[in-house]
Amino acid sequence: MDADFGLAFGLLTTAVLASLFGLLIVSILNGPRPRIGNSVFGMNSQGIVFLFDGETLIDATPAARALLADSPVHGTPWTQLMARLGPRFADLEKTVLALPREGQVRLQGAPMKDGSDGLSLFAELAGGVTKIALSDGSITTSTDGPSPLMYKAQSDELGELRHIIAQSPALIWREREDGDVIWANASYLMLVAERLQPGQDLGWPLPRLFDRMASAQAASGQRQRLDVQGGPPRWFDIVGTVQGPDRLVFALSADSAVQAETALRDFMQTLTRTFANLPIGLAVFDRNRKLQLFNPALSDLTSLQPEFLTARPSLVGFLDALREKSMIPEPKDYRSWRKQMVDLEAAASSGVHEETWSLPGGQTYRVIGRPHPNGAVAFMFEDISSEILRTRRYRADLELSQAVIDMLEEGIAVFSYSGSLVMTNAAYAELWAHNPSEGLRDVSAGAMVRFWRDRTAPTALWNSAEDYLALLGDRDPWDGEARLTDGRLMSCRFSHVAGGATMVTFRMVAADAPGLSVQQESGRLSA
DSSP states (O other), X not given: OHHHHHHHHHHHHHHHHHHHHHHHHHHHHHSOOOOHHHHHTOOOTTSEEEXXXXXXXXEEOHHHHHHHHTOXXXXXXXXXXXXXXXXXXXXXXXXXXXXXXXXXXXXXXXXXXXXXXXXXEEEEEETTEEEXXXXXXXXXXXXXXXXXXXXXXXXXXXXXXXXXXXXXXXXXXXXXXXXOEEEEOXXXXXXXXXXXXXXXXXXXXXXXXXXXXXXXXXXXXXXXXXXXXXXXXXXXXXXXXXXXXXXXXXXXXXXXXXXXXXXXXXXXXXXXXXXXXXXXXXXXXXXXXBEEEXXXXXXXXXXXXXXXXXXXXXXXXXXXXXXXXTOSOOOSSHHHHHHHHHHHHHHHHHSOEXXXXXXXXXXXXXXXXXEOGGGOEEEEEXXXXXXXXXXXXXXXXXXXXXXXXXXXXXXXXXXXXXXXXXXXXXXXXXXXXXXXXXXXXXXXXXXXHHHHHHTBOSOTHHHHHHHHHHOOSOOOOEEEEEEBTTSOEEEEEEEEOGGGOEEEEEEEOOTTSOOOOHHHXXXXXXX
16 A cells, blocks of 8 residues: 555656756746857857857847948948958958868958057957957947947048048049038148249139039030140040038049040041042941941942931942942843842951942943941942053053954964964964973963973074074064974064063064075174
């Protein structure tokens, strides 16, 4: 009986303890969670301390949150903190990324300009949470007002900003609505001082350097000229912004841009004057195929009015206008003509392209297309009608001369001043059964003499002929005879013609005709 009672009492006690333990667990789980910073690091609410899980901010002291709120950049808290502390600590982000290997690091910032120590940073990785704390041994922690450390960080940043503004090469000033200059940076004041008269001091408000209307409009893209004593004028681009009742104005140096624009304008004027005297029409189209440059000769050659050309027509409009003026080869149909123009543009864009246009009016134009930088293309129009006419006349004269010598019974071969065969006639081709333009690659005098020697009986005539053809200047004509391999006797005459050329005449000798005497043949080199 006692044993059963003891067992029942033990079971009851165990059940009561288990219930109490369960209630304790539920109470802990439902109760407020302690902050990670307080539970892990014991964060001081007056310091500047951050807790990050990776790059995610999970806790921060009030002073630390105020420091992030004052960050000059937008983004995540990690990005804001790196932007705030990066200039003060070299390789900060790389050092923090090395925490898994190092465990904890301490960085000391650069000394301040007043000689005091800079900020110090302590970073520690524990339990997967990164703690970053900022401190400064020269500053005591206060429980009232803003954090002294944060105040010093803001003061340091303000000093750096003032230094940057003072060193800025741009002119910066603030002016009231009535135009009075109430603040200016060092660059502005130095330029004002250069313009002061001897013995004159700066007054208040500060002197104005630029026209008031330009800065009062508070717009970008305004360019102002500023005359400087003893030097060339200076140019500035004025950019303004409204800040409450005042205006903050920036003047950026535009001397290089003005010089470049002036040089470009002078260069364009030089090109214009040069192109104005060219007899060749020039049309330059930009990458969008708009006419950008032309010369007077283009209007003269194409009959297009200058008013139309100065309106900067497109390339298609330009070609259509040429077609209306009958200044382009008339195609069988418009579609093929348009395709031809597209092919011309594509060829000109990829390399030098040349075409010859035979116009309905009888003129002949040479059209050359050349690619230019940045996708531009230039077309040159040249009237070659007279050149074509001269070429045709020259060709007709050659054909007439050839027809005349072809009517002669004697075979004729003409050698130029340099000793090359330049002309033969039909009788020559029949006599020698040979067309020089087809049978021989080398048509020099020596090659032709060898050709003739191989087809005649042995004779000293050809040695003398080779010497005669090699001579320069005026020479006396001479005659000789040679017998072909088929037994026919042939009379040869070598004579000098105008321009240093030499003409060789071959004439068949009749069987009953007397031959040349030895004295006649031996006198052939009396020149």
